Amino acid sequence: MATVEKATVSPVTIGGTRGGPDQPTVRKDRWWLQPVVTATVLTSFVVYATWAAFVNKDYYVGATEHRDLISPFYSPCLAGSCVPGSHPHIVLSQWMISPAILILIVPLGFRLTCYYYRRAYYRSFWLSPPNCAVADAHGSYSGETRFPLILQNVHRWFFYLGLILNVILTIDAVVSYNQPGIGIGVTVGSLVLTVNAVLLWCYSLSCHSCRHLCGGQVRSFAKHPIRYRLWKFVTPLNAHHMNFAWASLVFVALTDLYVRLVASGTITDFRLF
Amino acid sequence: MTTEPAALASEPETATAPVADTTDSTVTLQVWRGDPDGGAFAEYSLPANEGEVVLDVVHRLQAGPAPDLACRWNCKAGKCGSCSAEINGRPRLMCMTRVDELPPGPITVAPMRTFPIIRDLVTDVSFNFAMAKLVPAFSPPPPPAEGYRMQQIDVERGQEFRKCIECFMCQDVCHVIRDHEENKPAYAGPRFFIRIAELEMHPLDTNDRRDLVRQQMGLGMCNITKCCTEVCPEHIKITDNAIIPMKERVVDADFDPVGWLGRKILRRSKTSPTETAAISAYPGPSPSAPAG
Ligand code: SF4
Ligand code: SF4
Ligand code: FES
Ligand code: FES
Numbered sequence: 259m260a261t262v263e264k265a266t267v268s269p270v271t272i273g274g275t276r277g278g279p280d281q282p283t284v285r286k287d288r289w290w291l292q293p294v295v296t297a298t299v300l301t302s303f304v305v306y307a308t309w310a311a312f313v314n315k316d317y318y319v320g321a322t323e324h325r326d327l328i329s330p331f332y333s334p335c336l337a338g339s340c341v342p343g344s345h346p347h348i349v350l351s352q353w354m355i356s357p358a359i360l361i362l363i364v365p366l367g368f369r370l371t372c373y374y375y376r377r378a379y380y381r382s383f384w385l386s387p388p389n390c391a392v393a394d395a396h397g398s399y400s401g402e403t404r405f406p407l408i409l410q411n412v413h414r415w416f417f418y419l420g421l422i423l424n425v426i427l428t429i430d431a432v433v434s435y436n437q438p439g440i441g442i443g444v445t446v447g448s449l450v451l452t453v454n455a456v457l458l459w460c461y462s463l464s465c466h467s468c469r470h471l472c473g474g475q476v477r478s479f480a481k482h483p484i485r486y487r488l489w490k491f492v493t494p495l496n497a498h499h500m501n502f503a504w505a506s507l508v509f510v511a512l513t514d515l516y517v518r519l520v521a522s523g524t525i526t527d528f529r530l531f
Numbered sequence: 532m533t534t535e536p537a538a539l540a541s542e543p544e545t546a547t548a549p550v551a552d553t554t555d556s557t558v559t560l561q562v563w564r565g566d567p568d569g570g571a572f573a574e575y576s577l578p579a580n581e582g583e584v585v586l587d588v589v590h591r592l593q594a595g596p597a598p599d600l601a602c603r604w605n606c607k608a609g610k611c612g613s614c615s616a617e618i619n620g621r622p623r624l625m626c627m628t629r630v631d632e633l634p635p636g637p638i639t640v641a642p643m644r645t646f647p648i649i650r651d652l653v654t655d656v657s658f659n660f661a662m663a664k665l666v667p668a669f670s671p672p673p674p675p676a677e678g679y680r681m682q683q684i685d686v687e688r689g690q691e692f693r694k695c696i697e698c699f700m701c702q703d704v705c706h707v708i709r710d711h712e713e714n715k716p717a718y719a720g721p722r723f724f725i726r727i728a729e730l731e732m733h734p735l736d737t738n739d740r741r742d743l744v745r746q747q748m749g750l751g752m753c754n755i756t757k758c759c760t761e762v763c764p765e766h767i768k769i770t771d772n773a774i775i776p777m778k779e780r781v782v783d784a785d786f787d788p789v790g791w792l793g794r795k796i797l798r799r800s801k802t803s804p805t806e807t808a809a810i811s812a813y814p815g816p817s818p819s820a821p822a823g
Contacts, residue, residue, distance in 0.1 A: 272658040272715050274647025275567040284620030284639055373755055373775055380754045387706040390758035391621050391644075394710035401707060401752035408751070411778075411786035466771070470779035478734030480682035496771065 282393035289389040293382035300379065303507055307331065310514050311358035316521040317514070318344040319447070321438040325527055327447040329517040330454055330510050331358045334426050364423050365510075368416035373466045374503045376410060414467040424458050431455040437529070447520060447527040454513040457506040464495035464502050558630055559637040560588055562600065566650045572639065573597070579630065585640060586614055586625035589652075601651040609764055612698030616652050617641040622700035622762045643703040658708075659699050662719040665748055666726050667809040671735040685734045691772060692729040694765040695722065701759035701769060707752045718749035721759035721769045728773035731780060738809035739802040741777075741784045750777055 283289065310331050317329040320343035328335065328344055335341075336349040337357035353360065369375050380386050385395035402410050434448035462468065473489025476482045495502070520527045558579040561572040575592055586604055593600050605611040607626045614625040619639055630638070646654035671679065701721040702708070708715050727744050730736050744750045755778075759769045767773075783790060784801045794801060802808045 272647075272661055273712060274655065276644055276646070277565060277570060277648030277651075277654060278563055278617060278641035278644045279572070284617065284641060286619060286636075287634070376754065377756050380756050386754065387710065387756060387758070390704050390761050391617065391709075394706045399707065399711045399714065399752070401749075401754050403749075403751035407754075411782050414779075414782065414787070466775045467779060467782075470776060474776050474779065475783065477732065477736070478682075479684045479688065480734065486684060 283391060285389075285391060289392055293385070293388045296378050296382035299504075299508075300382070303511055306511050306515075307362070310511075310518070311362055312356055314339065314356035314358070315341075316518045317341075317358070319517060319521045319527065320344070323520075323527075324437045324439045325445065325447060325520070326433050326436060326438060327451065327517050327520060327527065328430050329514040330427055330430075330451075330458075331362060331514045332356075333430050334361065336360055361423070364416065364419045368413075368420040369503075369507070371410050371413040371416055372503065373413070374500050414471065417462065417465050417467045417471075420458075420462050424455065424462055427451075427458060428455045440529075444530045445527045446530065447516065449530075450513050450516050454506075454509055457502065457509050460495065461499075461502040461506040463492055464497075464499040466496065466499065468492055469496045558583070558588055560585075560592065561637050561639045562589070562592065562597070562651070563639075563641040564597075564600070564651055565648065567648055570648070570651075572641075574637065581631075583630045584626055585616075585618055585623075585628045585630060585638065588630060589625060589640070601649070601653045603653050610696055612696035612764075615643055615698045615700045615703065617643060617703075622704050624698060624700075624764050627764060643699070645703045645705075645709045646699075656699050658715060659697070659702055659720070659722065662723050662748075663726075665719055665743075666723055666730070667738050667740065667743070669730055669733065669735075670737050672737055672805070679735060681734060685732075688732050689729040691767055692725040694767055695725060696765060697722065698764060700762045700764065704758045704762045705753075706756070706758065707749070707754075714749070714752060717747075718752050719744075719747075721753070721774065723748060724750065724753070724777055725767060725769055725773040728777050731777065737806050739806040740809050741780050741801075743809050744777055745781050745785070750774070750781060753778075 278284070310329075317332040318335070318341050319325040319327040320341070326343075332340075332344070334346055334349075335344040335357045336346075337353040337355070337360060338351035339354045340357050350360070381388060386399065387394045402408055431448065431451040431454070434451045435442055435444060437443055437445065469489065469492045472492050473479070473482065473485035473487075476485055479486040479489070519525045556579045557576045559574060559576045561574050564570055564573045575596055577588060577591055577595070580587070584607075586602075586607060589600065589602055593602075602614070602616075602625070604614040604626060606613070609624050609627040612624075615622060616625050617623070617640070618625065618628050619633060620641075622643065625640070640652065642648055642652045643654045643656075646656050646658060649655050699722060705720055707718050708720065724744070727740050727748070730738065731740055753774055755770055755774060757770045759774075760767070760771070763769055790801075793799075
């Protein structure tokens with residue numbers, strides 16, 4: 259029997275013939291369901307949001323209806339084409355195309371570069387890989403090392419811009435409790451705007467860049483007690499980032515739809531008290 | 532709606548009605564038999580025993596119909612990381628996968644796909660040891676007179692990563708090398724990203740490994756699709772707690788225009804004064820030839 263002294267070092271080979279069947283996957287469960295559902299929900303959202311951004315009407319319910327409700331897709335309304343009363347006052351008076359196009363760049367960039375959505379669309383649209391232990395649909399692969407995917411690294415800049423937008427949508431929710439001509443009160447619309455703002459805050463605060471910038475960045479927690487506290491606060495939120503991503507995505511579309519239905523006169527915004 | 536649609540969450544591969552009493556039934560295993568010259572699944576049926584794990588059945592095959600079946604195992608307790616295989620197409624530990632939790636029907640057991648086969652269920656995992664050499668060791672400063680001190684919160688931070696049992700299933704499932712053999716020389720893989728993250732989060736370490744992890748270890752190749760996290764038997768949150776934090780550190784170093792401008796104005800380097808930029812002296816393994 260060989261002793262330790264006599265043993266020779268075996269050479270390291272990293273390539274070689276692989277074992278197992280040469281087929282894309284051996285999985286027999288419904289591994290395709292997850293990418294199909296993700297792709298369906300994301301596509302539906304994109305179709306709805308594109309339509310809602312381009313119709314350029316029915317996004318604001320104003321004083322004539324004794325309400326102050328604005329769709330999150332159109333707030334802040336910065337274009338010359340904004341309907342009167344929708345806040346703030348005109349900023350880019352030359353911009354006559356839909357004001358939503360100006361604003362939606364921020365949430366679009368934020369969500370496109372989000373670590374969770376990256377996972378979702380790399381799997382469901384790019385099929386790289388469609389699911390775990392199911393072969394990548396592409397012959398070559400360079401990940402996020404080259405243009406354009408190296409641009410995913412700008413995520414934290416969209417995070418900062420997204421925070422500004424969250425503040426504005428929060429203000430929208432607060433002012434919606436004031437019904438012009440009636441006074442302060444609670445309507446279904448003001449609750450919808452509030453839930454929307456809360457979900458967007460949850461989504462932003464649970465962001466991985468946020469967690470890093472709060473405290474994840476430091477080498478020693480003990481030397482940065484305040485950043486450690488912040489990190490401790492956002493870490494449990496971060497664990498639910500996926501849930502917040504879906505909830506806020508669906509709810510922001512529903513909020514737009516609600517305001518749209520009220521603005522077009524299809525339904526009335528019920529005043530609770 | 533507050534959660535992802537149920538169907539989006541990955542489906543646990545459990546049978547809808549677990550077999551209550553398996554004593555009269557049989558268990559059928561399709562085991563990969565082969566070597567570098569080729570192979571195929573061979574089917575074996577044995578009487579089922581209650582509460583068995585896949586490794587038990589493999590052992591009964593070795594004791595009965597297939598005495599020459601090759602497989603690696605040591606602890607039978609999910610702690611040594613030897614018995615990794617692909618059960619029904621998914622990387623799992625054979626000793627921790629109960630037969631009665633799998634859907635009815637034949638169970639396929641194949642070797643890990645990403646590594647070269649030696650025989651049957653045994654693969655050559657040296658790729659991982661070659662990559663381990665790329666990681667510069669922990670390098671604390673000279674000890675102060677009163678000795679090193681570390682606070683509990685800093686100690687706890689790295690504990691999760693130390694749970695790794697080196698089963699290499701995360702490496703196996705990672706599509707960067709599973710589906711693209713040519714990426715192997717330039718990609719260290721999730722197991723070593725957690726090692727790097729652990730060292731980067733260590734208050735006493737003085738190496739700055741951000742350039743290394745980006746340029747030599749292929750961090751940018753990972754597209755955070757999280758399969759490593761899904762298969763890890765130690766439930767290490769590889770992607771959320773190691774890979775994404777490392778990607779964010781690389782952004783700090785190389786992709787943050789405000790940070791860059793600040794450093795230019797203050798004439799600082801991106802590595803802090805107490806750290807040294809670490810680039811591995813080891814060139815990395817070569818793709819085909821034995822590498823050392
Ligand atoms: S998250 Fe990254 S390291 Fe993990 S399996 Fe996916 S690509 Fe590989
Ligand atoms: S990180 Fe998890 S899956 Fe990867 S080698 Fe360690 S224990 Fe195994
Ligand atoms: S918003 Fe998802 S990671 Fe930042
Ligand atoms: S035999 Fe040790 S992990 Fe399975």
